[in-house]
Amino acid sequence: MAAVIRLGFVCRRGFKSLLHHSTLLARPAVVPHKCQEQLYLPTAKIHASQALHAGSGSNTASLHWTAERTLSVLLLAMGPVAYFNPGPVMDYSLAAALTLHGHWGLGEVLTDYVHGDTKVKLAKAGLFLLSTITFSGLCYFNYNDVGICKAIALLWSK
Structure with missing residues (x-):
């Protein structure tokens, strides 16, 4: 279901999910690389913090x-x-x-x-x-x- 909502958002069809920037939703495999960079750039800025990377790995x-x-x-x-x-x-x-x-x-x-x-x-x-x-x-x-x-x-x- 999350992949369907995500695909609807990427293709600009269907309804937009309020959680479209959530990191809990998986990236769809069919989105072109160019669209992925535009969609996930704000998410990367929001969720990138030193606390999360302190114990990476x-x-x-x-x-x-x-x-x-x-x-x-x-x-x-x-x-x-x-x-x-x-x-x-x-x-x-x-x-x-x-x-x-x-x-x-x-x-x-x-x-x-x-x-x-x-x-x-x-x-x-x-x-x-x-x-x-x-x-x-x-x-x-x-x-x-x-x-x-x-x-x-x-x-x-x-």
Whole structure:
């Protein structure tokens, strides 16, 4: 079906798909070379980023995606465990997991919305600074105050 929609777009017949520039759709084999260059030039500019090419030839992106999903599921499991078994180990585990989850999430937002080499470098430096301050603040709170688990329990008790 995707090849039919793509061929309809290339031949200027039929309906145009809203996803005609998606990299998920395969290139049709019958399109002349001249038409392919014109169609895929904007797509190459949009989707070419340093993050995608950093681990080219390997499964780095797949491993990162798996790690993000694993951490998300782990955070879901940490809630009940923190409720029934509060303590310093759980407090510091929550601090690390929440900081990493936020860092990866904001990193994806930066990848999507910040363009230009200088702006990307400044945004990434700011994100690392924010993540470092967040983790340090949570560790400070765990060490010098009641900790994350007890603080949430105190919020719920009122």
